Amino acid sequence: DAGITQSPRHKVTETGTPVTLRCHQTENHRYMYWYRQDPGHGLRLIHYSYGVKDTDKGEVSDGYSVSRSKTEDFLLTLESATSSQTSVYFCAISESRQMTIYGYTFGSGTRLTVV
């Protein structure tokens, strides 16, 4: 997927455990985004980053935190996983705010199941 890799691809975890998902890009893009996709809700923004150490909340940020210590990596942490966080998580990148008018590039997704 055009220089964007998500890991792991699949994960099953227990309720109450912390989970970290990783997004790695080789495009040197400034903007990175974490979305979750659920039936009936579509893609919902969790958090996004507009530079190293610069992050902001999206519409469904409760229970999630992010970190970006390097341009290429954007980590999403579920602090204490709950069953409602069972979802498919997508990372996306954009070169700049202006270039967002041409859309994002998405990763292949991480399928997370919380049991």
Add this chain to the structure above:
Amino acid sequence: QKEVEQDPGPLSVPEGAIVSLNCTYSNSAFQYFMWYRQYSRKGPELLMYTYSSGNKEDGRFTAQVDKSSKYISLFIRDSQPSDSATYLCAMIGLTGGGNKLTFGTGTQLKVEL
């Protein structure tokens, strides 16, 4: 009310049919519009992007924007089974500091042999 509305389908058509997929939106600030295609268990991939009202054509795909009606469409001509996927519209307005796409929920399309 959601900012972007999209009929979830599923929409089932015979091979060779013309498919029309649509989104309506309520935010007048949206200026740029995109269509994504998402195959099952894959990430969305950008199909087309467009700005301003009118049509944009790319092969069998035509994107249409009507800003006065806040309505966008994607037409697929001579549909193929390989077009079976979920189609998501997305849009953004850069005024007021916008830097995030707003997505529709997606329409599931199945093209039958």
